[in-house]
Amino acid sequence: MKKVLNLFLLLLLLWLGWKFADWALIRAVWQPDAAACRAASGACWGFIVEKHRLIAFGTYPYEEHWRPALSSIFLVALWVLSAVRSFGKPGLILIWAAGLTAIGVLMWGGIFGLPYVENERWGGLILTLLLTTFGLAFAFPLSILLALGRRSELPLIRSLCVAYIELVRGVPLISVLFMASVMLPLFLPAGVSVDKLLRAQIALSLFAAAYLAEVVRGGLQAIPKHQYEAADALGLGYFQKTFLIVLPQALRIVVPPLVNTCIGFFKDTSLVLIIGLFDLLSTIKVSLNDPAWTGFGVEAYLFAALVYFVFCFAMSRYSRSLEANSGSG
Amino acid sequence: MLAYSAADTYARALLVGLANTFQVAILGIAAASLIGAGIGLLSLSPNALLRNLAATYVEFIRNVPVLVQLFFWYALLTEGLPPPREALSPLPGVFLTNRGLFFPSFSGVPELQGFNFAGGAALSPEFAALLIGLSLYTAAFIAEIVRAGVMAVRRDQWHAAQALGLERRHVLRYVVAPQALRVIIPPLTSQYLNLTKNSSLAVAIGYPDLVSIANTTINQTGQAIEGIAIIMAVYLTISLAISALMNWTNARLR
DSSP states (O other): OHHHHHHHHHHHHHHHHHHHHIIIIISOBOSSOHHHHHHOSSOBTHHHHHHHHHHHHTTSOGGGTHHHHHHHHHHHHHHHHHHTTOTTOHHHHHHHHHHHHHHHHHHHOOSTTOOOOOGGGOOBHHHHHHHHHHHHHHHHHHHHHHHHHHTOSOHHHHHHHHHHHHHHHHSOHHHHHHIIIIIHHHHSOTTOOOOHHHHHHHHHHHHHHHHHHHHHHHHHHHSOHHHHHHHHHTTOOHHHIIIIIIHHHHHHHTHHHHHHHHHHHHHHGGGGGGGTOOBHHHHHHHHTTOGGGTTOHHHHHHHHHHHHHHHHHHHHHHHHHHHHHHHHO | OOOOOTTSOHHHHHHHHHHHHHHHHHHHHHHHHHHHHHHHHHTTOSOHHHHHHHHHHHHHHHTSOHHHHHHHHHHIIIIISOOGGGOBOSSTTOEEETTEEEEOBTTBOOEEETTEEESSEEEOHHHHHHHHHHHHHHHHHHHHHHHHHHHTSOHHHHHHHHHTTOOHHHIIIIIIHHHHHHHHHHHHHHHHHHHHHHGGGHHHHTOOOHHHHHHHHHHHHOOHHHHHHHHHHHHHHHHHHHHHHHHHHHHHHO
16 A cells, blocks of 8 residues: 555656656757747746846846846855854954955946946845845844843833834834835935935844844843853853853854744845845846746746745755754764 | 725725735635645655655745745746636636636636636636745745644654554544644744735735735825834734734643
């Protein structure tokens, strides 16, 4: 009985796999030729080939595409470098500062003979990566403050932090993004305008901070009471106790769930599409608007899924390996 | 779900949006729980093939943004299915077209009239894509929660139940499930909340949920603060209500 079931399942899987391979590979069209795509019965990867520049770089000036490309490589390299076990090394901060400066110079230009490109024209993969990087960079310190505030003994600070965390976690990200794009300009004095990218970035950071704060709080709660008591017995003040004894241990425990939250955040940056920023998903959607190439949504979104999958899968493997290591050591 | 005409007030429109949000959230939660529990149990099966299949599903779905998945299903439903005149009919009276899914109901059987089907019940492609996307996405997370919950039940509980001569499904039903549920319910609550909040992504594929309608209202009237306050108040209420309900269930199980 079991063997029959297994055989049946295996045959079903093989058949489904064959059907997919037939559509995605064998009968697929790889040349950027819309007419050939419509005639063929397989997938149309020619669409991706035709639009790869738009998808990867959005509306960045065509001749300058090497700049976001190089910036993307730099940024990914920085992430990989940080992931390789060198946590807490002061050198890493210098490398990040240098890397981000280089990326800023490359993306904006205006010096070294590079033409200036305003950030309304940034788009594609680099925008997704930048939103993630800066979102997390701002959210992380804020989340530590929120987590500490939530465990504070001062009732006012505690209730403010609880209210903030629960409020943000209770509403969808879209409503926070809408608020940043529609409501924020109403509160600014006339003539002052904050650009769209920055507003979305602030909204994303504020949103991520609430979720990260809960993860950090989990770490704070996992620190045994005697650590606090030992620090008190040494006569350390609140700040010394928190920043020298408690936080370093707490953060080490929560690295794997933090990475998981980061994966969620990376995926969530795709929502900026709804308020009209040209991130990776948005450029894919826009390239489908070309009248010559409508109707290849399935291929386009499979490609989007693949790109996001590569990044998220790499991060989740990394988080697994950290968990495995912390278990053995 | 509720009737709406262009002459109605914004309040009526928002109410319709709220009803639509509830509709997709409730059906989505039900579907995601069923699929998630199924896949979670598959991932614990003694059969290696089934186990790997479940693991692959979870790994793929969790690592792709839900918005991409919604777009994918919407594209598949609107581009992959034929127009009404060449509708697929897997069962008599059931028609799959790029204008939606039509099936018989108490009010009648769908029939081709002009360019589309009329009569019977219909699911719009937007609703179907949203429901499929949200259910399959959340199911992957629920599967992991179910797996972790069952694994949290100590091995000797299984052995003891087997020693009593219970069959595998009875072991699951009477010994493991009640203990696992205690571990499962708190994270499950947050997945239900996530699904409800993710249903706001409907705005991206054109399903008229609360956020989508509030957004239209903001664009037409310029009342941004009120519109966003309504969205936030509604989701906060839903979040708090679901947490309260789950806490109550959780307290009863203990």
